[in-house]
Amino acid sequence: MSSSSEQDTPQTASPVLEPVDENLAIIARQAIVDEHRTVYGYELFDRSTASNAHTATSDAALLFNALSYAGTEALVGKKTMFINCTHDSLLGAHLELIHPEKVVLEVPPLPDDSTPAEIEGRIPTLQALRTRGFRLAFDQRALRRAYTGWLPLAAFIKLDLQAVKPEQAGPLISFISMHSRAMLIAEKVETAEQYELMRRLGVKLYQGYWFARPSLVKATTIRPAQASIIQLINLVRKQASTSEIEELLKKDPSLSFNLLRFINSSGFGLSCEVTSFRHAVMILGLNKLFRWAALLMTTSRGGGGAPPAVGQTAVVRGRLMELLAAELLPPEECDNAFVVGLFSLLDSMLGMPLEKALASVALPEPVMGALLHGTGVFAPFLELVKACESGDEAVFARTTDALQLSNRQVNWAHLQALTWAESLNV
Template identity: 55%
Template sequence: MTTRSPSLEHSPALIARQAIVNSEKSVIGYELFNRSRAPAQHTAASDVLLVFTALSHAGAEDLVGDKLLFVNCTHESLAGGHLELLDPSKIVLEIQDLGHSASAEAHLRLPMLQTLKQRGFRLSFGHSVLESVYASWLPLADFIKLDLTVLPRQQWGVLTQYAQKNSTAHIIATKMETAEQFDLLLHMGVKLFQGFWFARPAVFEAKILAPRQASLVELIGLLRRQASTDDLEDVLKKDAGLAFNLLRLINSASFGIQREITSFRQAVLLMGLKKLFRWAALLLAATKYADTPPSLGQTAVVRGRLMELLAEEFLTEEETDMAFVTGIFSLLDVMLSIPIPNALQLIHAPELVNQALLQHTGPLADLLTLAKACENNDDSAFDEVAEKLGLTNQQINWAHLRALAWSDSVDG
C-alpha cells in the first residue's frame, strides 16, 4: 500500500541532495538544499523551513539511520520554533557567513550559535570561518567546508593545516570534480568529501568481475530466463555467502515479508522469479566490492527506490517494479566496469529497462531523469521533467526523503 506524503502545503520549494563521503567513499551524510521552480515566491528562510518541516513530519531519526543531514540555514531561520521538532543528533546546521557585515554582526550572532551547540546540534561553516573576524565562531565548528571552486589550489593545504591546528572541526572538501583532486586532498589529511563527481564517476578501466559480482550476474541472468530452481540453487551452492546475504535481504523488515523465508527454494515458491530478480538486482548494488566506491551503490539504491515510490503514483505494478530495477541498473556500467549495453545484455535486462537506459524512451526514462536531477545542479532538466510527469513538490520531496531512509536500511 502506498504511503501518502504529509502535507507541506505552504512551500513551493523542492529538496535536492548531495552525498558527503569519507575517505573510503562511503556515505556518511547528505546535504539537503532547496531547488525551487518559483524563486520569486519564497525567501531563503522559507526554503529552510521546508526542509525542517519535511524532516519533522517524517522524523529525522527514522529517515536517516546513522547518516547525518546537513541543512543550509539562514541566520533568521535559526530562531524558528521548527528546530524544536528535530532530533539534534541527526542534524548539522550549515551556517552562512555574514559577508561585508561580519565585523559588526559576528559577535551579535554568537549567542544563538552557542545555544544551538548546547542543544546538541552540530554546526558547519564555510572556509571563511577561518578568518580572524570569525574567531569567536571557530571553536563551535564541527565541520568546515573548503569550496574547491573558489579557493586557489595553493591554499588548500594551508587552510587545511590551519583548521586542524586551531579547531577540532572535520574538514569537508566540497565541489569535488576529479579523482586527482580527491587523491591530492586525501594526501593533505582531508577525510570528508562532497561533489557531483561521486554521483557520476567515470567508468573504471575494464577488469575481471569480482567473484560475488560474477555470481550475482549469473543468478540475475538465470532469473530473467526463468531457469529452474535447481539451476538457481546451483549458483548459490557455489557461493554460500551470496545465498546468506540474499535471504537476509529478503527477510529484512524493510521489505515487508510476512513470514520468514529460510531457503532459496522457499523464496522461489513464495515470491516468484520476478520478485527475486528485484532483490538480486538490489544486492548487486548494495554489496561492497574492493574496487567499487560504496557511495556508488548507495546512489543506485536511492535512485531505484525514489523511482519506485514516484512510479506508484501513476504506473502499473509491473512498471513500478521495473522503475526500481532501472534506477539500480542506471550505474551498472560503473559497477561492472563495462559499457552499459554490454552490461544489460549480460543480465538479460527487461525491455522497459533497456528502453530507459539505452534509448532514453518509455515510461521510465523521465523518472530516471528526475532521479538523477535530484543529485545534481541541472535545474532546467529537473523543472521540465517534474512538470511533464505531473508530480507535485509534495510527492517528490516525500518520496525523496523516504528513499534516503530506505536505502540506509539496505546493507549488502
C-alpha cells in the first residue's frame, strides 16, 4: 500500500532530492489523523539512500532505522507506526524486536496471478501475527472475493481515493462493515469534497495531502565496527554470561550507545528507561540480542574497509548453512552451522587472514575445522554454500550427492536464506 508520499499526483511535482549522507538515517513520515485532525499515527518510509528515494527499503530496515537511529520519540512519539511489509518479511525475526502494540503491519495482496489456494495459504501466517498482538492493515484490493478469508483479520482497511470512484465508496464501506470489524482509513485525500464524502459515510481516519504532506526526520548514525559486532554475536552464540557481554559493551562506546538507544525507543515498549548495560542485556535476552546484532552487522563497515555487501553475503551463508544443516543434523548443531557460514568471510570483513581473525574468538573444534581446514561435519555444507554463490556446477553436484540433498531442497533453502538476509538488510 502506498501513500501520497510515494506517488506523484496531478497537483504535485516530484521533490528535488538532496545529496544523501550515508551517515544519516532519513525517514519520511505522513500523519494519519482523525476527523478532528488529531494525529492517530504515522506511516513511515525509508529515505536514507538516493536509490531508495522512491522505493522504500524492507520493513526490517525501516523499523531498525526508526528504533536504532532516528529514535521513535522524535519520529512518532507515542503514536502508532504503520509499516509497509512484504509477505516474505512477515516471517522475519526482526518482528521479535518490537512491541506489537506499537506497529501496524500494512500487508499487500498477492500478485494478480495468485491462485485461491495461495491466497488462503497466507491466512495461518496472518493469524499468527494477530495472535502475537500485531494489527494488520489491508487496502481495498483485499475486498475482492478471493480475499474473503483475510477480512476478519483486518484491524484497518485503507481506501485509496485515487483508485476508488465516489459512487463506489458507499457500497465498499457497507461491504467492509458486514465482513470485518476493521477501522477505515481514507488515504490520498486531496480535496475538501473527498473528505466530506468520507465523513458522511462514517470514516474516522484520514491520510493525504489535504491534511499533511510527508515530513522528514533525520538522525546521524553511529555504526560500530564489524569486529565488535562479531564479538558480540560470538558471545551470544556460546551463551556467555551477562557479565561477559557487559564487559564487551563497556569496551565499545558505539556498540553500547546503539543498544541503549534501541532498547529505550518507544517501539520496544518498555515502561522504564534502561541506563545500564547489564539491565539492557537481561531485558533483551540472548535471542533478541542476537537478532539485533545481526541486523546491526549488515549496516556496518569492517575495520579493513570491507563493503556492507560482504557482511550481507556472510549472513546469507550463515542462514543457508543453518537451513541445510536442519535437514540432516540435530537441532543443536544448526547454530554451529550458522556460525561457520557467518564467520567464513571474517578475513574479508576484518582485513586480516582468517586464522588470525579466528584466534580472537572462542569457537567449537568442528567450526574451526570447517573454517580453517575444510574438515569435519560442516565442511561439505560450506563447500556447497560456496558453490551456490559461484555457480560451480561440478562442486554443487558432488556436494549435494554426498549430503543426499536434492537440487530442489538446496535451491529452496538458498531462496529462503536470501529472503531472510534481505529482510535484515539496511
